[in-house]
Amino acid sequence: MDALFSQQHSLLSSLTESRRYLHDLIDWNHRLLGIVGARGVGKTTMMLQRIKDIYGFSDKAAYVSIDHPYFEAQPLFDFAESFAAYGGELLCVDEVHKHPEWSRQIKAIYDSIPGLRVVFSGSSILRMSAQKADLSRRALVHELHGLSFREYLLLAHQQEFAPLPLERILEDHVTLAGAVVQRIKVLPCFRAYLEHGYYPFFLEGVEQYPLKLTAVMGQILEMDLPLAASIAPRQIGKLKKLLYLISTSVPIIPDIAKLARMTGISRPSIYDYLEKLQEARLLRLVRQAGGGAGLLAKPEKVYLDNTNLAQALAQTPDPGNIRETFFANQIASALPRQRLVDEGLTVPARGDFLVQGKWTFEVGGKGKKQNQINDLPAGYLAVDDLEVGHGRRIPLWLFGFMY
Known part of the structure; x- marks a missing residue:
């Protein structure tokens, strides 16, 4: 003792x-x-x-x-x-x-x-x-989730900002973003966060970060999954390939049959493995809006849990995938989970995401048009490469201030 x-x-x-x-x-x-x-x-x-x-x-x-x-x-x-x-x-x-x-x-x-x-x-x-x-x-x-972009700014740049509820971001994003960009060059910081800012061990050295993150993923795949999920060790190589394919693909509705062919995993097993990888916090599955049978169906979209995983898996992850992965991660991490089945983040009939059944979001680059949300009274754009927005165009990075 x-x-x-x-x-x-x-x-x-x-x-x-x-x-x-x-x-x-x-x-x-x-x-x-x-x-x-x-x-x-x-x-x-x-x-x-x-x-x-x-x-x-x-x-x-x-x-x-x-x-x-x-x-x-x-x-x-x-x-x-x-x-x-x-x-x-x-x-x-x-x-x-x-x-x-x-x-x-x-x-x-x-x-x-x-x-x-x-x-x-x-x-x-x-x-x-x-x-x-x-x-x-x-x-x-x-x-305990990984670092939000707000927390990263505190640890990496000693810039402290208060957390912002989603409602306040939607109502006053121009003022809030303006206050941040007066204090820090936010876009380069955001790029760095997407690459190596989600896990606090970046403070031990950015150069070694990808190796450490790869080791964490390896431990989950090679130790946790076989022990806790009864996944045969011979399947681990196929799961690594599955994660790589998800990191490099555009964010579309997953083709389960195609994933099965490309990885050599049977279709019934693919569904089970996707769920287990989500439980292990390597993937995030987003299902269709509307509840009911939709929550029992196959996921509408499949992302890696956070953008750092994508950067560690692939040299050139899809930019659209990275944007949506960031948005899904920060929103889901900030929302309180009070029910057995989580319906806080879903995929609507129009737009990329529906949050808490109230707000529709389309996520994209600086050239993203808002024609998809024009007639939606609670529709917004989450726009990358934008310091300060206007109207319903909100900087993507600002959604990293929610927790």
Whole structure:
């Protein structure tokens, strides 16, 4: 335990002061909290910041990572029991997905040690989803998304801006965009964000960013999917090819039969794999608007989860695909998910996206015309390569300020 606290002291001493958007949205007083999210989005930092904020370097709070050699011989429950007996109040457990029975251990701590608050985190959303049902009545589980464009500007350029609700962007985008461009050259920053700004580890070096991101994708495909989704290892190469094809294609309705032929994956398996890749936060599936049977149909559009994945997979990803991937990612990450089936972002009969069943958006380059939305009272253009818009033409980058 002394060695673990010594490591914790070192980690607390080197913490960054920048806070992720989720930090202020969590009810930290809840007895059992979970934070899930892709590798490298800042879950560990957020837990350590909470410890330092409330307890400083006191031994009343402990941070442990389940992959520490200590836990190969010592059950997590026994550690928690001993920690609480010596006055411990907050236990933060990182990388819980690496423990085969993590949910049973966390449940036992919650049920048997009522004076101890627990925060747990995991990077394999697939593997955590397989067990977290055991904690459904006990834990509040939050998902931490990658950096918004707004957060990237703070970390990369020390430019702090307040988050903007979608309604305010639609009502006052000219003033809001004008205030940003007075402080920063926004378009070059936006290009950089699309390439390497979604995961905070860009701060460790932009040159190594593609290699690290490729390693993250490899870990998800080669470890998480076979273990959590029962996907045979021989299929992993085909899934890599599927991701590459999606990154280089124009954003059109997917031709499942064509994808099956090109990847060698059967049509029934394609549907299942698309869903699993979305659960792993490598893909985003957007279904047709209207609810009902439409939500059960094949996806209308398939994107990579974020633009950085596309840049790591292909040297020349399709520009239109990149634009729509950014819009879908930032909108979906900012919208609260309150229902079992998410209908916040769908594909309408006209336009590229329908948001919350209210607003229609067409996404395109600077030359994009608005004839497709002229007769839609709640229709807007999200336009790339534009600093400040006018009317219903809104700069695409401004949708990155929503969280």
